[in-house]
Amino acid sequence: MNKFKYYFILLLAGIALVSCSKKDDDDDVVVVPLRDYTEQYKADNDSIVKYLNNNYITVTNNAGKPDDQDVVISKITDPATQPSIMSYLNSATFPKLLTRDVYNDDITYKVYYLILREGTGQNPVNTDKVVVDYKGNLLNGTVFDSSNGIPIKALLWPYDPRGADGSAPVIDGWSEIFPKFKTGVSTTASNGVISYTDFGAGVMFLPSGLAYYGSVQGDIPAYSPIVFSFKLYDLQRLDHDQDGVYDYQEDINNDGYLYDFRDTAKYPKAPDNLVDDTDKDGIADFADYDDDGDGYTTLFERAKPAAEIGWGTKDGEQFNYGIAKYYPWDKAVDNPATPNTDETEPRGIPRRPTGALTDPNKEESISNPKKFVDDDYTAAGRLRIHLDKTYPYQKK
Numbered sequence: 201m202n203k204f205k206y207y208f209i210l211l212l213a214g215i216a217l218v219s220c221s222k223k224d225d226d227d228d229v230v231v232v233p234l235r236d237y238t239e240q241y242k243a244d245n246d247s248i249v250k251y252l253n254n255n256y257i258t259v260t261n262n263a264g265k266p267d268d269q270d271v272v273i274s275k276i277t278d279p280a281t282q283p284s285i286m287s288y289l290n291s292a293t294f295p296k297l298l299t300r301d302v303y304n305d306d307i308t309y310k311v312y313y314l315i316l317r318e319g320t321g322q323n324p325v326n327t328d329k330v331v332v333d334y335k336g337n338l339l340n341g342t343v344f345d346s347s348n349g350i351p352i353k354a355l356l357w358p359y360d361p362r363g364a365d366g367s368a369p370v371i372d373g374w375s376e377i378f379p380k381f382k383t384g385v386s387t388t389a390s391n392g393v394i395s396y397t398d399f400g401a402g403v404m405f406l407p408s409g410l411a412y413y414g415s416v417q418g419d420i421p422a423y424s425p426i427v428f429s430f431k432l433y434d435l436q437r438l439d440h441d442q443d444g445v446y447d448y449q450e451d452i453n454n455d456g457y458l459y460d461f462r463d464t465a466k467y468p469k470a471p472d473n474l475v476d477d478t479d480k481d482g483i484a485d486f487a488d489y490d491d492d493g494d495g496y497t498t499l500f501e502r503a504k505p506a507a508e509i510g511w512g513t514k515d516g517e518q519f520n521y522g523i524a525k526y527y528p529w530d531k532a533v534d535n536p537a538t539p540n541t542d543e544t545e546p547r548g549i550p551r552r553p554t555g556a557l558t559d560p561n562k563e564e565s566i567s568n569p570k571k572f573v574d575d576d577y578t579a580a581g582r583l584r585i586h587l588d589k590t591y592p593y594q595k596k
Contacts, residue, residue, distance in 0.1 A: 234414045235423065237305040244407035244425045248312060251339045251427075252286040252405065257295065259316055269316055269401035271335070271429035285314060285403075294318075302376045305409055306468045311376060312405040319382030319400030324435040325448040326375040326457045327357035327486060330383075331434035337427050344419040344426075351396075351433050357440070373410035374428070377402075379456040381432045400432040440486050443498040445549075445586070449529050450485040452476040458486045478587050485587075492589040501586040502527045502549050520544060531578060547577035549584040552591040566593035 256276050261268040276282045288297040295316050302309040324330050331353055335346040356375045384399025408414075408423045416422050437446045451458055453476060461470040462482060476484050479493030489497050508521040522532075522545035530548040535541075555571035562568045576582070585591045 237409055238307050240413075240423055241307055241309060241407050241409055244409070244423075245310065247339055248405045248407065248425050249286070251425075252297070252312060253284050255285055256282040257285055257314070257403070259295075269399075269431055271316070271401075271403060273337070273341075273403075273427070273429075288314065298380075300376060300380065302372075302410065303471055303474065304372060304466060307409075309407055309410060311373065311407070311410065313377050313380065314403040314405075315381070316401040316403070317399075319384055319432060320398040321383030321385065321400075322435060323379055323382050323456055324356060324432075325451055326379050326459075327440060327447045328438055329436040330354050330356060330378055330432060331436075332378075332430055332432055334428050334430040338420065339425055339427065342419060344417075351394075353436075357438070371406070371411050373404060373406035373426075376410065376457075377404040378430075378432060383432055383434050386434060396431075396433040401430070403427060403429045441489055441498075443489060443491075443586075444502055444526050445498060445529060447486040450476060450491070452478060452485060458484055460484055460487055479589065492587050494589045494592070494594075496592060498586040499526070501592070502584075520546065522546060527577070549586060550576040551579065551582035552576075552585055552588050564593075566595055569593060 254276055255273050258272045258274065260270045260272060273285070274282075276284060285297060288295045291297065295314055297312060297314050300311045300313065302311050331351050333347050333349060333351055335343060337343045354370050354374065356370060356378060358370075381400030381402060384396040386394050386396050388394050404427070406426050406428070408425055411424065411426045412420055412422075414422045420426065437448060439446050447458055453473065455474070457474065458476050459467065459470070459474055461467045461475065461477075461484065476486065477488070478485055478491045479488070481488070481493055485491045489499070491498050503526055504521065504524070509525060510523055511518060511520050513519065514521075520542075523542065524545055527547060527549040528545045532543060532545040534544045550572055553570040553572040553576055555573040555576070557564055557570055558568050564570055
């Protein structure tokens with residue numbers, strides 16, 4: 201198996217390199233401080249830009265496998281027939297070279313990534329788990345790791361609330377680039393072998409600050425920019441605070457990224473446009489048990505009334521409230537692949553009720569609430585109650 205698969209975790213920024221050489225005539229360890237991130241990024245970026253200008257890319261497919269999207273990167277020997285990778289910058293067609301600004305280590309990296317194909321499925325967020333195939337190389341062409349055509353599971357965030365399953369947590373660069381691609385379509389053969397088509401495929405060119413930085417990893421020297429060609433096959437949505445709302449549904453600004461800015465070593469000055477924190481308590485919603493800070497957990501606020509589980513009576517008619525004890529994010533239809541179970545959930549997490557007051561002669565309060573109406577559970581763009589600090593009603 202890939203020897204680096206289990207090392208895909210970025211060392212904390214405060215770790216220093218340790219030299220085992222002797223100092224003078226004693227055995228004291230010489231501690232070498234890490235290089236300045238800003239200066240190292242400038243050097244890395246210069247190297248990456250040079251690499252993009254001096255190399256071209258070939259996409260190959262093996263016989264009988266027209267969907268392989270395998271990548272070969274080579275030095276340019278004939279500029280007339282070998283367009284540089286940089287020549288695809290902001291291209292209107294694929295391949296398309298784009299850049300993404302990434303805030304990390306108190307600097308903003310400009311990361312180059314090449315889209316060969318976007319994919320047709322879903323975009324992961326940077327806290328999901330993904331199924332990928334990949335190959336990594338240095339700028340000098342040395343291949344330091346590969347999944348060898350075997351899909352692996354990888355955690356884009358270094359913690360899985362469901363427990364360990366052999367998934368490898370990854371370097372920051374993967375977390376930042378994979379959300380720009382979509383998954384493919386899976387097909388399972390009669391022998392259980394899964395194949396994928398129409399998946400996202402690309403190449404990322406990472407500065408060392410988003411890779412292993414000052415750490416030596418096998419054939420990867422310290423402070424090495426690295427290149428990954430990859431295929432994004434599938435994903436698994438995760439719920440890090442286990443409140444029943446998936447991380448991607450807690451992406452308040454809908455940019456595809458969630459960050460835990462309590463890590464002030466990595467993020468000393470969190471940009472406002474990257475914050476997904478409803479109650480502004482410093483804990484991002486995907487890691488917060490009480491998203492709106494009203495004293496009621498999100499799990500409590502999305503729980504159904506005991507009388508509204510399964511079949512019941514609504515407006516004098518039989519009504520299926522759904523079998524779950526908690527409202528889903530949005531209403532859900534039955535899964536035809538499970539004929540013995542009805543997953544129908546006609547309602548999603550409601551907003552604050554907008555119906556008639558219990559007593560129309562009194563003002564709305566905890567003892568005189570409004571009634572929920574159907575639109576409160578289904579209206580597009582509604583402010584769900586776990587994000588609305590004004591509900592449940594506060595005592596006066």
